Each structure stands twice: as C-alpha cells, then as structure tokens.
Amino acid sequence: MRVLGVESATDVASVALVDSTGLLSERTVRRPMRSLEWLAPAILGMLQDLGLAPDAVEGVAVSVGPGSFTGLRVGIATAVGWARARGLPACGVATLEALAAAVEAPVVAAVTDAKRGEVAGALFVRRDGVLRRASEDAVGPPEAVAEHLLRAGEDPRGWVVVGDALGRHGDVLGRRLAGARFAARALWCPRAATVAWLGRERLLVGGAEPLSAIQPRYGRTPAFREVGRA
Amino acid sequence: MLEGPVLGVETSCDETAAAVVCGMELRSNVVASQADLHHRYGGVVPELASRRHVERLVPVVDEALERAGLDVPDLAGIAVTCGPGLVGALSVGVAFAKGLSLASGKPLVGVNHLEGHIYANVLVHGPFPVPALALVVSGAHTDLLWIPEYGRYRVLGRTRDDAAGEAFDKAARAMGLGYPGGPAIDRLSQRGDAARVPMPEPLASEDGYDFSFSGLKTAVLRAVRSTPPPDVADLAAAFQHAVVSHLVRRTVRAAEAFRPACLLVGGGVAANRALRDRLETEAQRLGVPLFVPPPWLCTDNAAMIACTGAFRLARGERAGPDLGAWADLPLDGASG
Numbered sequence A: 001m002r003v004l005g006v007e008s009a010t011d012v013a014s015v016a017l018v019d020s021t022g023l024l025s026e027r028t029v030r031r032p033m034r035s036l037e038w039l040a041p042a043i044l045g046m047l048q049d050l051g052l053a054p055d056a057v058e059g060v061a062v063s064v065g066p067g068s069f070t071g072l073r074v075g076i077a078t079a080v081g082w083a084r085a086r087g088l089p090a091c092g093v094a095t096l097e098a099l100a101a102a103v104e105a106p107v108v109a110a111v112t113d114a115k116r117g118e119v120a121g122a123l124f125v126r127r128d129g130v131l132r133r134a135s136e137d138a139v140g141p142p143e144a145v146a147e148h149l150l151r152a153g154e155d156p157r158g159w160v161v162v163g164d165a166l167g168r169h170g171d172v173l174g175r176r177l178a179g180a181r182f183a184a185r186a187l188w189c190p191r192a193a194t195v196a197w198l199g200r201e202r203l204l205v206g207g208a209e210p211l212s213a214i215q216p217r218y219g220r221t222p223a224f225r226e227v228g229r230a
Numbered sequence B: 001m002l003e004g005p006v007l008g009v010e011t012s013c014d015e016t017a018a019a020v021v022c023g024m025e026l027r028s029n030v031v032a033s034q035a036d037l038h039h040r041y042g043g044v045v046p047e048l049a050s051r052r053h054v055e056r057l058v059p060v061v062d063e064a065l066e067r068a069g070l071d072v073p074d075l076a077g078i079a080v081t082c083g084p085g086l087v088g089a090l091s092v093g094v095a096f097a098k099g100l101s102l103a104s105g106k107p108l109v110g111v112n113h114l115e116g117h118i119y120a121n122v123l124v125h126g127p128f129p130v131p132a133l134a135l136v137v138s139g140a141h142t143d144l145l146w147i148p149e150y151g152r153y154r155v156l157g158r159t160r161d162d163a164a165g166e167a168f169d170k171a172a173r174a175m176g177l178g179y180p181g182g183p184a185i186d187r188l189s190q191r192g193d194a195a196r197v198p199m200p201e202p203l204a205s206e207d208g209y210d211f212s213f214s215g216l217k218t219a220v221l222r223a224v225r226s227t228p229p230p231d232v233a234d235l236a237a238a239f240q241h242a243v244v245s246h247l248v249r250r251t252v253r254a255a256e257a258f259r260p261a262c263l264l265v266g267g268g269v270a271a272n273r274a275l276r277d278r279l280e281t282e283a284q285r286l287g288v289p290l291f292v293p294p295p296w297l298c299t300d301n302a303a304m305i306a307c308t309g310a311f312r313l314a315r316g317e318r319a320g321p322d323l324g325a326w327a328d329l330p331l332d333g334a335s336g
C-alpha cells in the first residue's frame, strides 16, 4: 500500500510517500511561509518527482498533534480532503509517537516545543521491537511535563529524549531527566516519513478511521476571548 | 456559467457550509451554524470557529453531495471561499478543497466571499443586467460596489468603522438582547416607536458613499445609561430605523448618480425586513429593478460560492495548488 504522510504540527512542514519497500520521497521544510500554501504543491511535486499520478496514493496518514492549532487543522484538512476525493483509507498519527518511532531505544521521551514557554511530551517504551505508549500526551511548562514523564517511567537513566523542545528547553529537561541521553539532533523534528510509515502499518491491519474522526489533539485549551465579528 | 455540478465550500466565519449547484439549479445547500457556540461570547471567537469547521466540514460536504445525489467523480469543479474572512477559519476550507481537487483532478477556483453574496441573487433571479450597483451588508461588511460588467468591481464606499451587522450585534448587547443582534432587534422594533428616541445621522455632512455606524452604537449606549432609560422596543426601533436610513440614503444617492441597470443587495443584514421594505420602495421610485435573495440565501452559505465559482470556472479561471486564504481580499484588486 502506497501511503501519503502529512506532518505540519510544528515549525516543520513535511510530506512523504512510502510503500512496502520503504521511503519513496519526502519533502521537509523548516518554517514554511504558511503550511496552507506549501503542503499541496509539495505533495504534487513529490508525485511528479516519482512520475506518479495522484491516483497512485492508496492511503493517507496525518499527524494530529499536539502542536500548532492552525498547522494541525491545515494538515488534517488537506489529508482528509485528499482521502475523501478517492475514498481512501486514512488515519491520524500522534505527533509525539511519530517522533519517538524514529528512535531505536527501549524507552523514548518525545518532547516538542509548544511555544509560549511550554512543551508537549509523552513517554514510549519499546518491547519486542514494538513501540508502546507509556503515558498520555501532556502540555505545559517543561518542569511539569518532565514530572509527568517521570511518573510514567520512574528512572530516566537509559531513556533517550527526542524532539525540538530540546532546542529551547534542553537545559531544564536534561536536569529534570538526569541520566537520560539526547537523541541525535537530526531526529529532533517530526517527519512525514515516520507518520506515513506508522499510518501504513495501522491501515494494513484495518486501522482506518472515519474521516470526520480524524481531529486535532490540541493538548491545551487557550483562553477564549471575544474579538467581535470579523 | 459551467453546466456541470460544482461543489461550493464556505468556512470564512461562523457557518460551515457546502452546496452543489448545477447550471443555475441549486441541488443541495447545507449550512451548519455555529451561532450557539459563539452566543455566550457575544461575537465570533476565531479559534472556536476554526475548531468547529474542522469538526463539521467532512459531514457537511458528505451531506451536500448526498442530497445532490452525486459524489466527487461526478463534479465539474470545486469552488472555495478564499477571503475575506477569518484566516484560520478560511484555511480549513481552502486546505480541504485543495486536497479534494488535487486528488480527484477536478478544477478548483477560489471565490471572494463578497462576490458570493452578490451572486446569491443569480441563483434565484438568474443573471442580472449590467452595469449594476450592489450593496453587500453583513456582520463583517458594508460595501457599496459598482459592477460595470461581469467580474469587474469598483468600491464606491464602505464602512469606516463597524459593519452594519456588527453594529446590530453591539447595540443588541448594550440593550441586553441575544446574539446575533440583527434578528433580535428586528423582532423587538416591530412594537417600538422609532420617533421616541432621537438618533444621529451618520456622515450627514459628507457627500461620499462611505458608511459609519459607531456613532449609532454610542447613541444606544448613552440611551441605555440615561435616567430614565427609553423603552427598549422604542430604542430598538430607533436604532434600526437609523441604520436602515443610513444604508438606504447612501445607496439611493449612488443609484441616482450612476444610473445602474439594476440594484443588487446581499449579506446577512439584507434579511432585515425593514431594509428590504425601504429598498423596495426606493427602487420603485427610481424605476430600477431590485434583486434581493430570500433570507436563507442572505446569510452565509456555500450555494452562493458554488454559483460564483461556476461563473469563474466557465471563464477558464483556475486556482493553483498554492491557493492561500486572505483576511482582506479586495474585489476591485487583482484577485482574479
């Protein structure tokens, strides 16, 4: 099954195509002008590179957060629109899970920069080669998220921490998770290839979701205020 | 106008909408209103609106296609509102429509929401004669437009502060009425006497075609705080009368100066009965045909977007995969 992956939860926008042989193509850019303008041309460009027509896509997977509210909605709407057009199976993939999946270690803590001084984090364990979630997603100050991870996994020695939160909050996280090691920097940003790969595994075993059920996981409730009609 | 079925998608503000138009025939028109959601905030909360759009869009599009008795492969094209409006809200519809179009190979066109309000008239009255004068009046816009020919626009005047519908919302809130304010004030003013509360005439000394409603809103606030305050029905009647008079006076003056072949009205405030009645009277006096959509096509909907899109697609216009969303999208600029 040839699966399209879409990832736009963070500062990175990424699209990828995978099949049974592995990665076919990926386009990734840090801070695209706007993911709304960037995603669709990137998917088309990728297909053109491969000499494929749009009907070559057989399944769709999209990163559902936590992450940038607008980024998540644009990624999901693009992916869901694509799947709806051809009645393709589709599913959402947790952004932190996709991040953790790229790291080969028994315990992986995935942490993304949630902006405004906050991070999103979750803990994953790998048993018999299979990655399993060991905690829910949490969004908050890095200290609080570190506590959340420690409650799920206790001793951080031997953990590998991965994600772009290590850029701005590496000091705090390193201190709170003493003994954990940081993943190679090249793995810090979420990538559509992993999203597509995880999604493909799920779709192959009947894990497609109804399209309207593929929704953002915001992970944080903003203070809503009235701003008048626009 | 494109003969085959066109799917319209509209998410510019607080209605999630999809519709199918085939030729001039409306095949389906689905609107999921968010008014209940924004009610307690007294206005549209952009982040909440965007969240609701991404939740509702797929079921709304499914229902529109189902009621029209067709699916994506049967479409001749897809039209989506790309501005003006709330950027985050617009982005949901634009991203979805692009995914739909690219995967299916169906042509896509971006539609200006204001042009949509004008084209709502085409769905019920057929193509209008040009040159035309158009008044688009809603919660977000108060624009007087000159249409020398199809697809060309010149802004004669627009509001300098609040949109007319926004003024209705704010006045309703000051009077302790519900949201949206237009229908509440329209209802209440039926048993009020407008003559009993004095209201200023906005921009009375100016010759242009601009509008202003903030002075009327202030007058309502002042009246509510005065002792004793006026009867609320009288106040509602006076406010509505003042808003309608301001809109009608400017429109009539433009009609006298430009001599259009017809007068087109659109937007949520065009559902207001007092405004419709007054415009009807004035249009008859001027001998200009007046076109106003039925109230259900005045408020935001996707039928008007599909209809506008059908015209633009028929002229060969196409949106690229990099189509964006714009808070401001001038009709008289290079918007395509």
Ligand SMILES: [Zn+2]
Pocket: B113, B117, B138, B140, B267, B268, B299, B300
């Ligand atoms: Zn509108």
